[in-house]
Amino acid sequence: xxxxxxxxxxxxxxxxxxxxxxxxxxxxxxxxxxxxxxxxxxxxxxxxxxxxxxxxxxxxxxxxxxxxxxxxxxx
Numbered sequence: 001x002x003x004x005x006x007x008x009x010x011x012x013x014x015x016x017x018x019x020x021x022x023x024x025x026x027x028x029x030x031x032x033x034x035x036x037x038x039x040x041x042x043x044x045x046x047x048x049x050x051x052x053x054x055x056x057x058x059x060x061x062x063x064x065x066x067x068x069x070x071x072x073x074x075x
Contacts (some may be wrong), residue, residue, distance in 0.1 A: 001009075015023065 012020065012023065
């Protein structure tokens with residue numbers, strides 16, 4: 001074990017039970033944040049290119065929607 005880790009372990013041993021609980025909760029949050037970021041990245045990779053088979057571009061879609069809106073506003 002490195003000297004830094006041993007120093008941390010010694011400091012944790014000096015904490016009271018409430019402080020240890022707070023430390024454990026903080027460490028769990030750090031782990032959860034890392035896990036969430038990893039899951040987010042996996043999700044992005046999974047859906048990337050999902051709609052590439054759609055024959056229209058986002059620009060064409062926006063043009064059609066603008067035309068529809070203009071037509072509706074004339075009524």
